[in-house]
Amino acid sequence: MPSQTIQTSAVRGTPDPTSSSRAVPPARIDLGEIDDLRVLDENGEVNEALDPGLPDDELLRVYRAMVLTRKFDIRMLNMQRQGEMGTFAPGFGQEATQIGQVYPLAQRDWYSPSYRSFGAQIWRGWPMDQLFLLWDGFFEGFAPPPDVNDLPFSIVIGSHVPLAVGIAMGIRKKGVEDAVVVCNFGDGASSQGIVSESMNFAAVFKAPCVFVVENNGWAISTKLEQQSGVTELARRGPAFGVPSVRVDGNDILGMIAASTRAVEHARAGHGPYLIEAVTYRMGVHTTADDPKVYRSDDEVRAWEGKCPIRRMERHLTERGLLDAETIETIGTACEQEVLAARESFRKRAIARPEEIFDFVYEELPPELAAQRDEYLRRLGRA
Amino acid sequence: MPSQTIQTSAVRGTPDPTSSSRAVPPARIDLGEIDDLRVLDENGEVNEALDPGLPDDELLRVYRAMVLTRKFDIRMLNMQRQGEMGTFAPGFGQEATQIGQVYPLAQRDWYSPSYRSFGAQIWRGWPMDQLFLLWDGFFEGFAPPPDVNDLPFSIVIGSHVPLAVGIAMGIRKKGVEDAVVVCNFGDGASSQGIVSESMNFAAVFKAPCVFVVENNGWAISTKLEQQSGVTELARRGPAFGVPSVRVDGNDILGMIAASTRAVEHARAGHGPYLIEAVTYRMGVHTTADDPKVYRSDDEVRAWEGKCPIRRMERHLTERGLLDAETIETIGTACEQEVLAARESFRKRAIARPEEIFDFVYEELPPELAAQRDEYLRRLGRA
Amino acid sequence: MAQMTMVEALNRALNESMTADDRVCVMGQDIAVNGGVFRVTKGLLDRFGADRVFDTPLAEDGIVGTAVGMAIYGLRPVAEIQFSGFTMQAFDQIEQNMARMRNRSRGKYPISMVMRTPYGGGIRAVEHHSESREAYWAHTPGLKVVIPSGPRNARALLNAAILDPDPVVFYEPKAVYRAFREDVPDEMETLPIGTARIAREGADLTLIAYGAVMRPTLEAAEDLADLHQVDVEVIDLLSIKPMDTETIVNSVTKTGRCVIVHEGPRTCGIAAEIIARLNEHAFEYLLAPIRRVTGFDTHFPYFQVERHYLPDSETIAEAVRETLAWE
């Protein structure tokens, strides 16, 4: 059931026509309401009224995806600390937000991710060795796999959002398929003008685009209160004609409920949707960052109890789908997968400096061909 | 009484703790309401509950300002059609919006106008001959008079909005005066990302800045429905933490009520405010535009009955402050003022091509001095 | 064969390209019902419908960004920015996505799109409406930059730009829009991007220009021939990036002298780049310093004085004579 916000119309104060009084209160415009969803609470209890009702194997699949995401994350951090990896942006704590936002997507759908999205990228079909390559500064890391309709993730905050809308406009204009586009960004990104422009374009063109703002409370050292005049970023959508929902982003079932609602809305031709996923970045902003400078341990500790993986573990255990042993098995299997990807990464980690001219244009213009020769001479010397 | 929108906080759906049910409806966030003001209706009747209660001489002063604005407008159009004036953007029909938005400002306050704002500029103290100069492509037209805290108007849609916020941030940071800033822009401008960024900055820094979006239904040939996912642009403010009000922009008393509310809010240190003034551009977008291509005569005619000047005339006549004769006298006096300004403009309309180097930097760097010499040689030849 | 203004010729190219390829769509501010503020897109809406010809909200960054998205999806958008002064609003999307997505996606998402925009002074416009900042785009890796000078080449180059597999910034000299008519052949025509045209052959000096200043440049060449028996070769660059270095170098190798004309600011402008290339490839043939007749490093003036600011034939001719006199 989509939010009713946009449909709410102005209700003018209607003076009693029989009365002679000309003193009436001002008319009011009701801005509407938006849902604030949570399915799985911090104790692993489910609100059945909102439960998306996933079958058992699906529940296990999303659980495993979150575990894999975290294993990948921890391994990469480890590699980075040991000098085997470039600076990267860990997603620790945001696993439910990540997996939930792409859960309802089909292969024909598109995804335009921000940089802290490797969990979703893995779900979408990006091989993990490629993601290692990417963060370690190799060209090929960015190339979307042939059968994956995803954009290379965006480093420039907010810059990828209009691309998602443009793809969605293309889908709608061609009118031959019912694909949708998901695009995620952070609370910090919500301040970028282009994000507002994009929401407005999407509303005007009824583009099947789902915006996911991952409100993790911080943009590097800038906290939400210094970032935004409102703390609930879901308020942004209705202002541009984009129906919105707020959701506990550490609740994978809530995330799936929200993203399913949004994707169905878009797929049905009703236009864009905004999801605000309230979550928390448990770790460093990037490996070049030291959060101790700007936030308290207490704040971080308070969020530890809200861990999306533990929460789902508790729920699945209660449902009889997990126990200590299966948890262990899944963890080990995920760890093995990550280690295998690392092996593959190590084999593929060969820099090819001559590639810098390969994709500037379809064909190298003469002036650039000359520069390439110059560069190859330089490489030959080295 | 400021709008309550922002203060409205999330009301979570609270399940009955005594019940064992775990199926509860989603919590809802109430987005609040905003006022939609009108004081003087189309028949000149006043809603006394909202009347700002101006004394008689003030009522006559704002009426005269609107008449002067229109006389200036018509004269300039006339001059343009006769080849004596550059392309310009008439304000016909928006006189109440114009005068109302600057009415509560004191000299210490600031104004960052858009290009269709000469009515407000005249009110703020810009000599009319200078405005003629400006639109006829003379440098000095842009120079704000020494005692007027206004920016040169902005041609680039939306680009002047962050300047207003910056000035307001300066006021607040210095903390030695209680000045406020007013900044206006169009419905089209509301789509520019920088306008959203500016509202957010103003909210975060509690900058004493009043935004006035003049929703005249059109951005050149683009109508509001193609411009924006929402038709009530006042919805934008609350999404960024800026309290907002919508007002009939052809109702000068409503405009004054709205802008007084907004300016008092800002002056009291409560931060920014957004006013959506609903009005209509009766004439061409600019003298280079032909609205017949994109809008119907019927639409225009429907707005003729809402003329802000006629409406005020009716009201003041009813109050005994105007009659046919005084209306005539005021009209003639305004016309004379405009003609005198035109005389002065004609005397001052002397191009000084050498001036193009004067204000690029405080001092001319050597490389630019050399270019200036080159240019002066060229002028000498001509 | 029909006599056309540049506006009509551009309109024809859009009609042709849209007919030939239904992936081509046209978007921008006021380009649909209104047919564009200069009427370049007139009639397209009626002919091709609202799915392929549509007005956008007033947000240049959004226009370019969504156009790039549409190109990723496989469409071939032609996005109009109403005046080139407002391309600044889209700078980030141009630089970060339009110019880079092919590279960022390692070839998976080539961006075959055109950003059309009227540029330059000379039409008594208000401020911010007369800019000539093609050098920004020439300095930006991944873009192509094309600037026609007359109706016929405008039509052919716009067709080529739309066909091009790379993103093209297409600057239209608005001072030329309706300045004159030219024969435009009936059959679809293209011109290869990256190729300059010798607009006038000559032996004494090479005059290089493009866009709106081609007219005073050619005028200067004729005046010099008539009044001073000076035989100047004139090159119309047409393509700013990639640049036809070979044609330029061959000409200057022959003449030994060169004057370059453009409207945009001088410092780091196109003329500087041409001089650098001539220095690299024709150094030993240069008989005199290369002169720049360009816009100044000032803001474009308000319109009462713009005619003094813009390079005129007399200034160009004088620069030629001084360069010829140099020894």
Added chain:
Amino acid sequence: MAQMTMVEALNRALNESMTADDRVCVMGQDIAVNGGVFRVTKGLLDRFGADRVFDTPLAEDGIVGTAVGMAIYGLRPVAEIQFSGFTMQAFDQIEQNMARMRNRSRGKYPISMVMRTPYGGGIRAVEHHSESREAYWAHTPGLKVVIPSGPRNARALLNAAILDPDPVVFYEPKAVYRAFREDVPDEMETLPIGTARIAREGADLTLIAYGAVMRPTLEAAEDLADLHQVDVEVIDLLSIKPMDTETIVNSVTKTGRCVIVHEGPRTCGIAAEIIARLNEHAFEYLLAPIRRVTGFDTHFPYFQVERHYLPDSETIAEAVRETLAWE
């Protein structure tokens, strides 16, 4: 006198300027509590308080636009853009307001502000974090552009930029931030904007560079002297706009040969402009084509290969030797 890194020296300049003039304030992303992602603004919040040192929302256009507004109001903002790649987001405010408001207001509102930003490659950063696009700003009328090369001149130039009555784009070579220490005098120091520095005197050829590539340039000069008995003069531009044409011209008039080094893309880059000026003012003294050792007209590469892309001392030395061998 203290030994300082460039980061420390810049921090000192901010401290000094803020102490000297309470109109100076510092703003940007993560510059307050966090002290900037490179720690250039560390400690300023504690010392000068939240009214003068404040974090902004994540919106570069808003940062520059509000900074211009504050400058109009009479403050002297120093706005940080976290990486120069993100100045694209602020392009419109930089070009339309920061660079123009003095002119637009006919001198009433001079914009005395500084936009600081780290630029350039060499620190193994992700994409969009290594750009070097100073030529955009050099091409933009109304701006000044300054790029220091070491701790001492960074400190002096930043102080000068803050005092300057015009808007200054201040590019900080992040590869130098912590690369070495230098003596920085205790007393407040400034350097005049618009003046280049002869970093090494020499007779055989003029090497011109600025910013981070000063180091390989000087290294090349030393190698050439040691290994090849070549005596190169090295000029550190420091100020890109206005440019110290006189110093450059005098040097090349003396040496007759020149090589120019920068990181940014070649086409319409700073080297092109220098070549154009030398062509204009030292034509008759030039003994060989001027060589450009610059970034290529490609996107800045991902970091595994950036060291190949960036001009290194060997490439520079080779260009010098080839230029010396030219006849």
